[in-house]
Amino acid sequence: MSAAPVVSRFNPVQPGAAGMKAAATGLLVAMAALFLTTRAFEPAYPWLGWVKAFAEAAMVGGLADWFAVTALFRHPLGLPIPHTAIIPRNKDRIGEALASFLKENFLIASVVARRMRHIDLAAAAGRFLRAPEGEGTRIRHGASRLIADIFEGLDDERLGGIVKGAISGRLKSMEVSPLLGHALASAINDERHVPMLEAAIRWMARALDANESLIRDMVKKRANWVLKLAGLDTKLSDAIVEGLRKLTVEMGTDPAHPVRQKMEQALAQLANDLQTKPETRARVEAMKDELLANRSVGLWLDTLWQKGREAIIRAARNPDAAMAGKLGEVLRSAGTTLESDPRIRGAINQFARRAVAGMAASYGGSIVKLVSETVRGWDARTITARLESAVGRDLQYIRINGTLVGGLVGVVLHALDAI
Template sequence: MTEIEQAQQLSKTRRLATGLLFAMAALFVLSRLFQPRYPFLSFVSAFAEAAMVGALADWFAVTALFRSPLNLPIPHTAIIPRNKDRIGDSLSNFLEHNFITQEIIREELRPMDFAGAAASWLSKPENSQAVSRQIVRSVPSLLKLIEDDDVRHFMQSRLASALERTEIAPLLAELLSSLVARGHHRALFHHLIGMASAAMENNKPYIRWKIHESSPRWMPKAVDEKVYERLLEAIQSTLDEMRDDDSEWQTRFQRVADDFIAKLRTSPEYEKKIDAVLGDVLGHPLVRDYAVQVWHDIKAKLVADAASPESALAAKLEQAVGAFGTELLGDQKVQKKLNQWIRIFATETIVGRRQDIADLVARVIRKWDAETMSRKLELHVGRDLQYIRINGTIVGGLVGLILHAVTLLLWQSGA
């Protein structure tokens, strides 16, 4: 509801309460004028008189909250304007300790299905398309923030500096150790043997030609052919032997790998060699220029794709977002975990910042002038306070009527 609507409702209710006061005043005057002729009007007069008293008392009380009644300097009036800052501090403290608490926030967030709502929304094609298109449209703006000079500067200084502070050899040792532990080194060994066997098979004519070329001219061709066949058989037999998991070749390869990993972990010399190689590679102008050129090509392709109505990136992203929403929608277990994580995160964040949130209330109220403070509060609660005036008028009249009746009864019993 806007402030204009609140002001209209407040004015309407205030006119009703004030009109009721004037009506009681008119009723009081009329009943007193005709009471000598119609004695029963004493009850009406008593009701109207007490109603006026109640209405005036409540009018004074309600008005005193926001301003001095009739602009008279009466003590303890204009309570809100005179105590604006204190009220702001009290509201801030009340909000902090009675609303922004672990128990309340957690309980309020408990029934909310954040993950389910997000999954249901993302699973709809029009929504996943809207999300993907919005992300893709933001790509050119993000890329414009990163100039080519920034990339070049990063390659020249930041990356090199980061590598200088990082010990590469131990990291490489851990990586190789993990690969060896999973047996990937054996797969590499077999792959190398396979490459050697394929190379020999594909180059048999060349090997035969080299043997014939290197043999003396007086050597018979049959002898060269025999040497060629024996050589191939020996090589193939060796390769087959190397493929055996229990062969001495694989044991040696295992020892070489373990020794290399141990030296990477402990040898400063290996660290220096690796640093020198990386420094030479990354510091070389060709590498830096190539990296910048690659970045420039990637950026150009991304910008062109983002501008295209048939964006491949948007299509892939739309498919991924939709699939994610659909998968999440069907996985209650993951939804439960996500909801729990979101609730914990939101609760900790809100409660951790509750003093800042509460202080915001106090700061805003301090910035308001007294008139603004009174007007805003009156717009929000003034309509209900006007009903207090109406109720005071009616209740006051009923109390006056009862007292008048009791007085008559006591008078008659005494007579």
């Protein structure tokens, strides 16, 4: 069985840099060979003096640039010549300079805020949400797969316990009485309580019909022997049932019915008590704590978490289907709003600027320190290889240019000498 190829994690030479290095060195060798050849045949062919001048100066220029390029990264020919191997010897200073550059140009809060003032993040988010196509589709699919893998990979029982504990803790620390009172008062002011009240009246009517025999039995059991002897117990139960039925019909059809008005007054009083009366608020909070401590509520929260987790994974595994449904409509509507409403867009952009500027102010120093310490931790060979990989091809062009320019200068000097 053939062995798998070994893949290096870091290629120290930029693609094409080795070829350019060979070309620059080959050109230098060719100039040296040309110089020796023209020197040998110049007495017989005087015009070769021009070629020799070109080759001689080109050789000098190529050697000078080779020395300069090599001195950046290492000692030429391994000799410890002063002011060579500049980058390895100064890597700590380079790291500090790079860190200072990042801090002064990117990680100062005022600089970040000024640069982001011209970036409309909200509009970009709106365009992405309204029509997430092209690169947006690839980003969405990649993010969806990541979300699905995270939710499937995490410990379900532990994560569910964390979520349930967070919800329960939040509900325990929250005083729900004022919220319920405010919601009820708002519903009464906007007359949104009317459907609820009418539904309660209809429920009373259905309960009366369902328990008519129970009411008649109660009247019959409580009637004395005189009423039973005269047969008035049946008439009394009929009257009670018909009276209650008539009451529910009148309450359902007459908004000004006294009993209905009493119910509305009781609701208004309850809304006020929930917000202002300590005794009522204490009773509601005690009921809330008792409800949260109930095992059935814990099971309901577990079921709620499982359904939510399954829905998230299902939507993440098929983002196109999720975007095509109600969620997609909501997101597209949000994107349209972000693009068309300058007030919302301005508020979001301002929040983003403040958030990023705050992160720069809080963590900029840590980032700078990380860059500086990372470069300081590299050995000389690593930093030399990384920088040479980044600029090695261009440096070899410098050697080639130096060789050719040197040759042209040699021709010019030879021409001046011949005048």
